[in-house]
Amino acid sequence: MSLLELIDINVYISNLHILRGISYNIEAGEIVGLVGHNGAGKTSTLKTIIGLLPLRSGKIIYDGEDISTLPVKKRVEKNIGYSPEDRRLIYDLTVKENILLPCWVSSSLKKSTIEKNLETVYKIFPEIKEFSDRKAKYLSGGQQKMVSIARALITMPKLLLLDEPCEGLAPMLIKRLFKSFKEIKELGITMIIAESNPSYLKHIANKIVYIERGRVKEVVQIA
Amino acid sequence: MLDSTPVTMLAMNTLIYTVILALISVGLNMILGILRILNVAHGVFMAVGAYLSITLVRFFLSSRLPVATTYLALILAGLIAGVLIGFIIEPAILRRIYSRIEVHQLLVTFALMLIIEDLIKFIWGPQSQIVTEPYLYLGVLNIGGLSYPLYYLFLMAVGYLILLLTYLILNHTKLGKIFLATAYDREISVALGIDVKKVYTYAFTLGATLTTLGGALMSPTLSLQPGFSTDYIVLAFAVVVVGGLGDVKGAFIASLLMAFARALIVIVIPELELATVFIIMLFTILLRPEGILKGRKT
Numbered sequence: 384m385s386l387l388e389l390i391d392i393n394v395y396i397s398n399l400h401i402l403r404g405i406s407y408n409i410e411a412g413e414i415v416g417l418v419g420h421n422g423a424g425k426t427s428t429l430k431t432i433i434g435l436l437p438l439r440s441g442k443i444i445y446d447g448e449d450i451s452t453l454p455v456k457k458r459v460e461k462n463i464g465y466s467p468e469d470r471r472l473i474y475d476l477t478v479k480e481n482i483l484l485p486c487w488v489s490s491s492l493k494k495s496t497i498e499k500n501l502e503t504v505y506k507i508f509p510e511i512k513e514f515s516d517r518k519a520k521y522l523s524g525g526q527q528k529m530v531s532i533a534r535a536l537i538t539m540p541k542l543l544l545l546d547e548p549c550e551g552l553a554p555m556l557i558k559r560l561f562k563s564f565k566e567i568k569e570l571g572i573t574m575i576i577a578e579s580n581p582s583y584l585k586h587i588a589n590k591i592v593y594i595e596r597g598r599v600k601e602v603v604q605i606a
Numbered sequence: 607m608l609d610s611t612p613v614t615m616l617a618m619n620t621l622i623y624t625v626i627l628a629l630i631s632v633g634l635n636m637i638l639g640i641l642r643i644l645n646v647a648h649g650v651f652m653a654v655g656a657y658l659s660i661t662l663v664r665f666f667l668s669s670r671l672p673v674a675t676t677y678l679a680l681i682l683a684g685l686i687a688g689v690l691i692g693f694i695i696e697p698a699i700l701r702r703i704y705s706r707i708e709v710h711q712l713l714v715t716f717a718l719m720l721i722i723e724d725l726i727k728f729i730w731g732p733q734s735q736i737v738t739e740p741y742l743y744l745g746v747l748n749i750g751g752l753s754y755p756l757y758y759l760f761l762m763a764v765g766y767l768i769l770l771l772t773y774l775i776l777n778h779t780k781l782g783k784i785f786l787a788t789a790y791d792r793e794i795s796v797a798l799g800i801d802v803k804k805v806y807t808y809a810f811t812l813g814a815t816l817t818t819l820g821g822a823l824m825s826p827t828l829s830l831q832p833g834f835s836t837d838y839i840v841l842a843f844a845v846v847v848v849g850g851l852g853d854v855k856g857a858f859i860a861s862l863l864m865a866f867a868r869a870l871i872v873i874v875i876p877e878l879e880l881a882t883v884f885i886i887m888l889f890t891i892l893l894r895p896e897g898i899l900k901g902r903k904t
Contacts, residue, residue, distance in 0.1 A: 433797055459799035471794040473787045480783055485798045487780045534798070 384447060386411040386542060386573050387432070392441030394431050401427045403597040404441070409575065409590075411541075414568055416584035417577040419594035425577035426468055428594065429544045432575070433465045434458045446541065459485070464540035468547040468577075470531040474520035478511060481519050482534045489538060497537075504533045507566045525556045532560075536567065543567065543574045549583055561587055614750030616869050622758050623865035625765035629820030630838055631845035631857045632772060633813035639852025640789040640809040643700060643711050647718040648817055649839025651691050654722065655818025656825040656835075657730050659683035660737045663826075673743045677760065680740060680826070684819030691818065692811025700810065701803065727832050734829045741826035761823050768819055769858065772812070776854060785809050789852065844887040850897020860898060 385408040394402040402424050409415050417425050430436040432443060434455035443451045450458055459465075464485075472481050482504065486497045505512040508529045514522065519530065528548055535543055545564075549557045564587055567574065578584055584591060585605065593601040634648045662679040695718065703714050744756035776782040788795045788805045796802055821835070828834065845864055849856030864883050871882040890898060 435793060435797060455796045456799055456801055459797070465797045467794060467797070471791050473783075473790045475786060475790070476783055484784070484787055484800070487784060488799045488801065538799075 388444040416588040416591040464535035466535040472519040479515040619869035628861035631842040633816035635857040637813040646715040649835040652821035653835040655821030659822035684822030687818035688815025696810040
């Protein structure tokens with residue numbers, strides 16, 4: 384059974400038809416690359432999965448359940464993590480506080496689980512531990528990307544949505560990030576990574592979904 | 607020997623006026639910062655706290671409870687009024703207008719103000735309401751050649767304690783940090799699992815309660831008449847502008863600045879009391895439109 388099935392989803396922003404009948408499946412444990420130019424509909428697809436954009440028609444089946452009309456909070460409670468394109472950290476909170484925010488509002492995570500998850504996050508991104516008490520506004524762009532991913536990871540979601548995690552980063556840092564993605568995959572977490580540049584994804588993704596003007600152009604199974 | 611009376615008067619009036627202004631404007635600015643709504647009805651919440659406190663004090667006295675217990679009645683009335691207002695008005699009315707244009711939001715809160723003002727007249731009548739027992743009971747204190755009712759010291763002690771508690775809640779608790787996150791970025795807060803509807807209700811209730819507590823604490827010093835809170839809300843708007851829209855710390859500092867300016871001008875040229883406050887507001891808008899704590903206009 385697929386972890387996520389997008390079935391003929393159509394999304395509008397005002398009167399603009401943004402996603403036009405998007406359909407594809409994602410198996411548990413896969414890394415799926417969502418590739419397309421700017422404005423192709425990558426961010427809108429991720430926002431639709433997490434529930435920030437409402438469906439006009441179609442269905443989203445997650446873990447065997449139709450979540451098409453569920454509010455965002457319910458989807459988050461069902462273990463979907465989201466790291467947005469532009470990081471969106473809360474600048475006046477420390478790095479650690481930013482990462483722990485989703486835990487503070489989760490009713491299902493025990494203190495011991497949160498501590499264990501935080502250690503796992505620090506293991507994947509050891510750099511973060513060093514500046515965990517620094518306010519987010521004092522971080523570089525690359526550091527902010529890591530913190531944003533760490534924040535989405537802290538609840539150990541089943542499905543992790545990463546929007547343009549490499550955008551604006553130096554090649555060395557991108558390489559560093561992809562090493563972390565492999566470690567996240569080893570935790571059994573399914574990932575959808577939206578990227579403009581497919582070359583980054585070829586060594587790591589199980590599948591690449593090419594998207595153009597709100598439509599799936601091609602699905603390439605890699606491994 | 608120099609006469610210390612004007613200095614004492616300046617210091618005392620500044621401290622008293624600061625706490626009153628801060629209780630109203632910190633709540634107003636918190637609501638603006640988190641809910642992104644300019645609540646014109648905020649001043650009338652203060653009136654509800656004040657009127658309810660008079661009723662509760664009278665109830666305590668008619669129940670033959672000692673006058674000393676009326677101080678508890680004042681605080682209780684402020685808390686009850688704030689919680690009732692917060693948990694009724696935010697979910698029932700404000701929640702429906704967050705996505706509306708600002709003019710609609712202003713008109714709705716303006717309508718709320720007029721409706722509550724009329725409800726006050728309906729419940730308590732148009733005549734003046736006075737309850738002096740808590741004010742007179744504590745007696746008078748002589749400081750620097752001036753006689754000050756000790757009630758003002760009680761008002762300051764409780765008022766500053768409430769403001770300190772608010773500061774601690776906002777800056778040193780998870781709830782405060784969740785408020786901050788929601789104020790900062792509503793969309794990402796939702797995506798992180800924050801129940802923004804709940805946050806709005808709690809933040810609005812806390813903001814309203816600061817004001818109702820302010821009204822309740824001030825009620826023994828005033829003769830309450832319908833519409834009395836209008837003067838305060840106008841001043842609170844000036845404080846909010848000077849402190850920076852949505853900036854809670856700025857609201858407190860602006861309250862202190864406005865209170866000092868007002869206390870000083872009352873001693874020097876009392877006719878310019880109100881003008882001084884609004885001159886400061888005017889210059890802030892022209893030179894530092896984001897508030898005195900923020901950078902200069904570029």
